[in-house]
Amino acid sequence: xxxxxxxxxxxxxxxxxxxxxxxxxxxxxxxxxxxxxxxxxxxxxxxxxxxxxxxxxxxxxxxxxxxxxxxxxxxxxxxxxxxxxxxxxxxxxxxxxxxxxxxxxxxxxxxxxxxxxxxxxxxxxxxxxxxxxxxxxxxxxxxxxxxxxxxxxxxxxxxxxxxxxxxxxxxxxxxxxxxxxxxxxxxxxxxxxxxxxxxxxxxxxxxxxxxxxxxxxxxxxxxxxxxxxxxxxxxxxxxxxxxxxxxxxxxxxxxxxxxxxxxxxxxxxxxxxxxxxxxxxxxxxxxxxxxxxxxxxxxxxxxxxxxxxxxxxxxxxxxxxxxxxxxxxxxxxxxxxxxxxxxxxxxxxxxxxxxxxxxxxxxxxxxxxxxxxxxxxxxxxxxxxxxxxxxxxxxxxxxxxxxx
Amino acid sequence: xxxxxxxxxxxxxxxxxxxxxxxxxxxxxxxxxxxxxxxxxxxxxxxxxxxxxxxxxxxxxxxxxxxxxxxxxxxxxxxxxxxxxxxxxxxxxxxxxxxxxxxxxxxxxxxxxxxxxxxxxxxxxxxxxxxxxxxxxxxxxxxxxxxxxxxxxxxxxxxxxxxxxxxxxx
Numbered sequence: 001x002x003x004x005x006x007x008x009x010x011x012x013x014x015x016x017x018x019x020x021x022x023x024x025x026x027x028x029x030x031x032x033x034x035x036x037x038x039x040x041x042x043x044x045x046x047x048x049x050x051x052x053x054x055x056x057x058x059x060x061x062x063x064x065x066x067x068x069x070x071x072x073x074x075x076x077x078x079x080x081x082x083x084x085x086x087x088x089x090x091x092x093x094x095x096x097x098x099x100x101x102x103x104x105x106x107x108x109x110x111x112x113x114x115x116x117x118x119x120x121x122x123x124x125x126x127x128x129x130x131x132x133x134x135x136x137x138x139x140x141x142x143x144x145x146x147x148x149x150x151x152x153x154x155x156x157x158x159x160x161x162x163x164x165x166x167x168x169x170x171x172x173x174x175x176x177x178x179x180x181x182x183x184x185x186x187x188x189x190x191x192x193x194x195x196x197x198x199x200x201x202x203x204x205x206x207x208x209x210x211x212x213x214x215x216x217x218x219x220x221x222x223x224x225x226x227x228x229x230x231x232x233x234x235x236x237x238x239x240x241x242x243x244x245x246x247x248x249x250x251x252x253x254x255x256x257x258x259x260x261x262x263x264x265x266x267x268x269x270x271x272x273x274x275x276x277x278x279x280x281x282x283x284x285x286x287x288x289x290x291x292x293x294x295x296x297x298x299x300x301x302x303x304x305x306x307x308x309x310x311x312x313x314x315x316x317x318x319x320x321x322x323x324x325x326x327x328x329x330x331x332x333x334x335x336x337x338x339x340x341x342x343x344x345x346x347x348x349x350x351x352x353x354x355x356x357x358x359x360x361x362x363x364x365x366x367x368x369x370x371x372x373x374x375x376x377x378x379x380x381x382x383x384x385x386x387x388x389x390x391x392x393x394x395x396x397x398x399x400x401x402x403x404x
Numbered sequence: 405x406x407x408x409x410x411x412x413x414x415x416x417x418x419x420x421x422x423x424x425x426x427x428x429x430x431x432x433x434x435x436x437x438x439x440x441x442x443x444x445x446x447x448x449x450x451x452x453x454x455x456x457x458x459x460x461x462x463x464x465x466x467x468x469x470x471x472x473x474x475x476x477x478x479x480x481x482x483x484x485x486x487x488x489x490x491x492x493x494x495x496x497x498x499x500x501x502x503x504x505x506x507x508x509x510x511x512x513x514x515x516x517x518x519x520x521x522x523x524x525x526x527x528x529x530x531x532x533x534x535x536x537x538x539x540x541x542x543x544x545x546x547x548x549x550x551x552x553x554x555x556x557x558x559x560x561x562x563x564x565x566x567x568x569x570x571x572x573x574x
Contacts, residue, residue, distance in 0.1 A: 324422075390428055390431035400434060
């Protein structure tokens with residue numbers, strides 16, 4: 001960001017009289033605001049429509065397609081509807097905590113965007129403890145959910161809050177171990193450092209660095225699903241048992257805050273997976289733009305495009321998983337975490353450490369990354385072949401037109 | 405040893421079944437949706453999509469109504485109201501009022517079965533929503549109408565005869 005601010009000072013002469021620290025701070029605030037209002041809120045809105053459309057097609061339906069072209073403004077309509085609703089506080093609720101809880105969830109989520117790099121220069125702050133910071137602030141969300149559940153004075157909300165606490169605290173461990181493995185491989189906690197220690201090509205990414213890293217990628221993906229309360233781990237808001245879980249008493253804009261945070265979290269999950277295991281903004285091209293001469297130093301955009309493509313692919317994968325899998329039971333959830341993910345994550349972390357020592361000794365071990373990359377390609381092709389077979393078996397008409 | 409085997413079997417089964425399930429839901433993503441986008445984007449006009457024998461909102465062809473009042477008498481919920489009066493000079497028997505309260509109709513179809521000429525029948529119309537309750541009462545006679553006289557050559561079928569002749573006003 002400093003590099004970017006310096007270039008701004010060079011271009012715009014009236015900034016040169018100002019103290020540099022003020023310009024840096026203002027640029028950071030401005031970038032934060034752009035990310036918040038221009039990207040995250042748009043993303044959280046639009047992904048709700050995208051998810052509904054994908055879910056609909058997976059269930060032989062069409063989905064919302066009336067507001068705007070093909071329903072592209074449905075999220076605005078939903079937002080306006082929620083703005084006009086009454087903001088109720090239930091009798092017997094702990095009023096201050098009840099009103100405060102949505103903001104805690106919201107803040108915890110948006111703080112993670114501070115350290116998410118969107119491109120080589122596009123990061124609000126390249127903290128040297130970046131990934132640790134992200135893990136830390138995303139725990140705010142748990143506090144918010146527990147507060148919301150407790151302050152609502154509602155049994156279902158309380159159960160949802162307790163479940164979310166148990167779930168997120170448990171799944172922090174495999175997540176932390178997976179992040180630790182990546183830190184082992186990259187030697188830094190900074191998100192930018194992790195990205196730049198991976199290469200441009202898929203076999204240079206950490207997901208295919210060694211067999212253990214591939215397994216730890218899957219573990220990381222599963223445990224971020226659980227931390228983000230997504231299906232199949234959406235126990236805190238299990239509709240069939242808890243009505244709506246921790247947010248059952250919230251209405252109007254306060255409900256939207258929870259909803260918003262949940263969908264913004266979708267992007268954080270996808271972005272984290274892309275950063276840690278799939279090379280972030282590394283790209284083989286070097287397209288840059290100076291935004292019609294606004295900036296003297298051209299901004300690198302191809303990296304941002306690659307990063308967004310990767311992150312959004314994982315978002316689609318998460319949505320796809322949601323409409324495939326049923327919800328786990330509470331005891332199954334705990335068994336998955338403590339009997340499977342945590343021990344395997346430990347094994348993989350140690351395995352990676354030994355692998356790195358071994359690769360240092362025998363350089364031939366480095367070539368294992370190519371078979372792992374080919375295995376990934378095989379998985380994608382196997383999924384495609386299987387899907388084609390499923391379509392043929394049923395014999396229904398195929399329709400690839402996404403607009404109905 | 406079997407516990408260890410079960411452990412790895414669980415992992416294997418979880419992986420394979422999730423893979424299978426995801427390929428199933430992905431294959432559904434590419435199939436044609438079966439949604440009919442009623443009311444404005446139907447593949448053909450909605451009235452053509454309604455099957456034969458559908459009992460929609462009652463309609464009356466007043467030009468073939470004999471004013472026999474069989475439908476009014478047979479209606480179990482008193483939905484139909486018919487008035488036949490002697491109008492004019494010389495007084496003639498005329499159908500002056502034919503009202504059906506759609507809100508009360510239960511679509512049993514007894515009236516259309518008992519009608520000797522098929523004047524009252526179930527149309528295919530079903531979109532009867534209205535913001536005013538009064539709009540749901542439908543009137544079919546504006547001006548007094550001379551009741552229809554069936555041609556003499558037509559041999560009345562059994563069961564229809566009494567209804568056709570008892571059409572006197574009370």
